[in-house]
Amino acid sequence: MSESLAVADHIEPAGADWLFRIGGAIVALVLFLAAFGPTLAPYNPTLTTPEVSSPPPALADLPRLILTAIVSKNTAPVHWFGTDASGLDIFSRVISAPRIDLTIALVANGLSLLLGISIGLLCGYFRNLGTEIIMRVSDVLQSFPVFISAMILVALGGRSIGNIVIALAALYTPIYIRLTRAEVMGQKVRGYVEAARAIGNGEAMIAIKHVLPNSLTPALIQSSVTVGFAILLTAGLSFVGAGVQPPTPEWGLMISTGANQIVLGEWWPSVFPGIAISITVFGFAVLGNALERRYAAG
């Protein structure tokens, strides 16, 4: 290894460490809420309360309210983020949403990751007419306008979580195919592959045992970004009316229902879920970036 390269390896990314921690903390919090959010929620996130469109408590009242909430158990819980036009408790919905949003994002991502990696490995390692055709088909899929195709699938197929997952998975799979295939093509000419062949491994064995584990990094790094974008896309679909069904606690849906109230001065139904999406997706992006910086080099 030449000296100059050794030096280049020393170049440290800007503050990768604290970013990694921030991203990790955000993602951990979201995961925590996905697991326990609905349990912690003071109200059932899908049932109405008698208070309709009530604003969140004033900042000045917060200390008193928090104190009361801790001390006395029998008063009705405070609507920390207010309620929406139907009387649903926004705080309960915001902290219950990760379960839906993350499930969609993770399942869609997992599905496309699995498919993409398998097909990518196949198409990258074995280059023949069959795999060429698969690639062209994947190209066609990838050249679909992402958002519009997701809308078609969901709007025409029905607003269900399953359809959203399928739509997202169909959109992301070609990305993983491409990433994995490119990496596989890079890896399969590496010396260790030839070395594995030289000591007597069969091709399928080399592909699975040697090439595959070394070709996962780009796809895995991408998946952090993809999970974030899946959340954005799910929310966007809800916003144009092609997302999950109300009153499912889902951030995009909440923004969408609240969007109409903003100009009436009711900012809280869409501002709080908006902040939640904003932070969550940022968290995934940061984590993805930190992972990339950490592992992309080798």
Place this chain on the structure above:
Amino acid sequence: MLLRTILRRLAVGVVQLLGLTVAVFFLIRLMPADPVSRFVGINPSKAAYAQAAKAIGVDRPISTQLLHYLGLAPSQGKGLLQGNLGTSWVSNAPVLKDIATALPVTLELITMAFIIALIIAVPIGMLAALRPGGKTDKAVFVYGLFAGSQPEFWWALLFVFVFYFKLGIAPPPLGLINPMNSPPPPRTGFYTIDSLLAGDLTTFFDLLHHLMLPVATLVFILSGPIIKMVRQNMEQALTADFVLYARAAGMPGSTVARYALRAAMAPSMTLIGILYGFMLGGAVLVESVFSLPGIGQYAVRSILAFDYPAIQGVVLVITAISLVVYLLLDLLHAIIDPRLAQE
């Protein structure tokens, strides 16, 4: 050599578009939705229903419909292969004409946003790269990550709330021009260009005023990935051997900067192309907040109305434009980077 590449890419593109058309054609017909009920209107009898189904041609077998759509059934007039995208079931106008009205709005919006985002983001990204790890770099880096991962529709709403509702600086989110004004006489379909061609400065500035918030929203979102990319490519370029060598050869700072910039921008082309293609379909959210009659709104409208010819047309046109943009940027990339021209 380059020409052959272009021709090959175009040929592959055409095949892809055909494949896409067929895929979309079957996809929307597989969905559990019935366009006829929308079409037939109020309280139809069975007979009227059948009449409507016949009028839009969905009573025929799917394969026949496909042949007609593609224009492979010569008795039935022009189809896709003859450049006819069919007639929208909602607007009853040729889909091509509808798209020709809607598309310039979106192109105008995102092109403007891209140009401004590039003008802002490229220098900032470069500035950050000059001192890697510095305060500016860190701030720019975090901003790039943040802006690149935001729900644009939410920000658009916030912008409307703040700049129109609270501050009153922006016009109401009602489209491209003041609704009481007439649009400029259409020549290119692009309002800004048309208004300039007509010498109508008032309309032109009215347009700019109305585009202010939608463009700002997109610039905010777009600048994220662009800054991130420029910063990264520039940082890489600045540590590249040839930049170091240019300095070692005593070249002036300006030359060194040009060397680095050229190397940094070349790989950025691909990402810009992908972003542009993504925006073309993704602008729908912003269009919907600002009531811009663009291609995204047209797509949403068509999808919700089960307007099959319009859906097919929109997907086809957006994909075709994306492919052309990819091709153009790849060509530009090849011109900047001769290594690619060889491949």
Place this chain on the structure above:
Amino acid sequence: MSPKLPEETSSMSRKFLTVLASTTLAGLALAAPASAADVLFLAEDVPAGLNYDGPAAAIPTSQTGMVNVMEPLVYYATKEVNSEGVSIPDFGKFEGRLAESWTFDKATLTWTFKLRAGVKGCGGATLTADDVLYTFARAKSVSGAAPIGWFLSNVGSIANFTPAVFGDKEENKKAKVLGDEVTKVDDLTVKIRQAEPNALFLPVLTIFGLMIFDKETMEKHATKEDPWSHNFVNNEGMGSFGAYCIERWTKDNEFALTANPDYYRGKPAIDRVVMKKVPQSSNRVVVLQSGQAQLAQSLTPKEYDSLRKAPGVKVGGHSGNQNLFVHMNFKSKPFDNIKVRQAIAYAIPYDAIIANGYFGQASAWAGVVPSTYPGYSAAAEPYKTDIAKAKALLAEAGFPDGKGLEAFADSFALSYVAEKETTVGPIVNAIQSSLREAGFPVTLNPMPQTQYGDRQLVKKDLPFAINEQEKPIGVDAGYATQLFFVSGDKGGLNNMINYSNPMVDDTWAKARVEPDNAKRDAMLASIQKQLMSDVAWLPVVEYKTQFAWSDKISGIGWHPDNSIRFFDLKGK
């Protein structure tokens, strides 16, 4: 490069600044419209087409376009202006529009219309009997995709407007040609013959779907493939005698109208009306509030409510024919069980819906026909919210505390039109929460209008739904009965719940051709009583059709199609 450049650029930039400043100010200070006689009307869409025999006919915004550029033969007289400043039509009294007067010969079932002389359309043509004949011939040709003209003629029992027109056989082709049922007596006299006595004849003539075309203009735009000019009225313009003429029509964007100076009722007070597409109701609110627009419709009840307090804006409406009911399909278990239907009826939170869903602008509905319509009869004991009773009924039905209902999860997916989310959302949420409390495993199932329409009208397989969009366009209780409750095989076109009761079918068969109004009303009342006790529909509320307008204008009128007539408007 010329040395003048700096000067040029500076003058350019000065110009830029001035213009920018002026447009900015214009944006801020557009409190008044560009001209006092202009109105900017914000709607969720502009007309998608003006052809009532086309797909646009079902879309309210397209109907608004039609009624303002076309003109009917007859219409309802105005009854009063209500306390909210909205004028109301008198469903008992018809007045001539394009027809100056008419007579009816009971023996031959023939109506003779005397047309107004000298009526000029936007195209410059003058109204003659040929225009009326053209209109009916066009309707009978069923050449459009959605033959509304034929349908209304059929509902009004105009002779020979039978289903025989559909099909490609020789006899069908003959049936499509206008015969002696509509004839020209002279240039200004037309005779129309009915096949049987039917009280719906005049009501259907008021509907936009039988408004009169201007033959001359229409034929100018006819082509060989399209002899009835469907494309023209679908996309470009109109040939009729309405109060307004089309100045500009950009679909999905705006629809600009200018007053027809030759309009026979006098030139409209408002010179120019621009209908602007603003898809989000909240945006319509904002712009109306800013003073830039003068008129807005299709806001959510909540938005109307908030505008009520806004300065410079007036809100008013009329509870005319819009209502909300729960749809339970008799073919879906367990809704075939009357106890279950009744249990649901007692579990609906009526007051909460009126308060939180409609902000008080609605009232409980005690019937299944709009209460303003002739022939309406209210139930003696309408349903009230009583969860305990609901639970008791549910137990009686064999589902104590809802046990056993899980098997019908699909049936309890409460469908509604997704596009109406902002209005219906709070209502369905309230219903869901309340029904869950009573033990029903309700989930929400919004679907696009198209899908909803398909399942309601064509497949008729929606098990459980909220419906707030059935306003019978025929202003008559009998029309509503015929449309919604008569068995499907007996002509109940929109019997979405698969309701079938021989008593209803038989009584209606008699009432339909009953010439005596009092007898007819009594029969209709017995039908309505039966429907209520069967819980055919579960009526929830009747709500106001509301409008919001700037205090700079007045003269809003309510009409059964809920479309504003711009002619009614006055500036201040």
Place this chain on the structure above:
Amino acid sequence: MPPADAPLLLEVKGLKVGYPVQRRMVTPIDGLDLTIREREVVGLLGDAGSGKSTAALAMLGLVRPPGRILAGEVRFLGQDLLKLSPEGLRALRGKDLALIVQNPRGALHPMLPVGRQISNAYRAHGAASSKEGWQRAIDLLRNVGINDPERRVHSYAHELSGGMAQRALISMALSSTPRLLIADEPTSGLDVTIQAQFLDEMAATVRGTGSAILLVTQDLGIIANYCDRVVVLHEGRIVESAATREFFIKPQHAYSRQVLSLVRAPATPAKFAADIAPLIEVRDLVKHFSIKGRDKKVQAVDGVSFAIRPGESLGLVGESGSGKTTVGRCLLRLVEPTSGDIRYRGQSIASIKPAELRRFRSKLQIVFQDPYDALNPRYTMEDVIREPLDLHTDLDAIGKRRRIGELLDLVGLDPKRMGEKPRGLGAGALQRLNIARALATGPEFIVLDEPTSVLSPLARVGFIELLARLKKDLGLAYLFISHDLTTVQHVCDRVAVMYLGQIVEVGTTEQVFKRPAHPYAQALLGAHLTADPMHRRVDRPPVNALAGEIPSPIDLPPGCYLASRCRHVTEACRVTPQTLAMHAEGRPVRCMRVLAGEVPIGGSP
């Protein structure tokens, strides 16, 4: 050599360069002192990681970002570069102080024509129009011996060969007759013949301009042949500075002594009885690669035959592109030969089925050029060696573990570290691990494909000793493929010289090195830089040099492949295909003129 009292040109004192690594400063250069006098050629010798390149850059006041110069002074012509204004520094760089670097193609901007870059460099130090700059670029390229410079100025870096790119770089560096040229491993990655050509030309050009040179290298041959003085860099400091001859005779520092050990102790080749049956026999091996999209073929291997006896080590030498690596791959059928026969102990393995072939994998092994690349990055050392054991033995877990320990021990790696990933190891240790893996199944024959080319001098010495030991202890036979003639000389019993897919000469190591017969072998050996300061190449005119570069193996001439470059070419050579025939000295040579005695057999000094 300049007189010892020539004026000082460069004086470096206490130079310290640091790189921030996770909030700490790592200092690859830590207190470096160095002087260079006018017209002096100083060799800067150092192992990988010693900081040579960093030091070379620092002499121009440059550091690769994000590094910084922390302390010290660099006096050039009396002024401290590190205290100069950026503009003052810039004026010196590229004018009085010039640099050429290793990886010349990377130092050229990939998206600008070479001419534009040379012109930019020229114009950076004097007002010249872009047209003049362009013209000057053409002249400069011509001066450094590039044919057809008018065309070459339009070329991009990727269109140039390494040698040409390095010439373009030096033309840029010399455009303003610098007082000091810093050459940072300028020939690493170049073929032997090109390296010699280039260094000769550089030496000649610099002699003309009167510049001094700081020649950074790890190649003792280069030091011995071109440098007046040697300074040895070790762990960021200069540990030894001596005149070249003294250095080779009496190295002071431990590092120097170790590196020189190989030079001072030549190997003794084994002797073989002629009648021993060959272990490996290759006959008429041919390998063609078809080119995608064209119906042309690359003739990588063109009828190669040889035999290797048990315990024998055959060297296969030649420039890159000669096909020697493909021969190695074909032998193990990692690349499927187009035709020809390969026999292992008399049994043909050229066309057996893949499943059957896998059994032979335990007997025939290979070690690759890049030791890092040849290891699965996710495997620990233990995993690496276990894999062949899993495939070819039925040892139980304990047995495997024991065997792994033995093998690591055998190649000089610590068995206690078998659970570690090889990531942190140096190239030398990695290559030992590769050897251990190859040895795991007890092979009799190993193909060594340029195994030392990426090793540092120190690691190379150790590795060569290891190869010799294994050969002696285990009786291994090697096919040793290399362009590093010094190593070949130490490892091989016999040597085959390849050119464009053909073997042109085979003989014992001594025969080929001392008396190369074929004109190509003569040129190749003539270009070999022997680490012997007594017979410096700069002091004598180069002999037997070849013109030009190796031609493309796509359109080969009908006659002798060397015809276009050979000094002894005749018309007959151009049309007559050459065959490998026995020369009078008892070794096969592929040249009819040599066989006919028309060409003198070259004597190497």
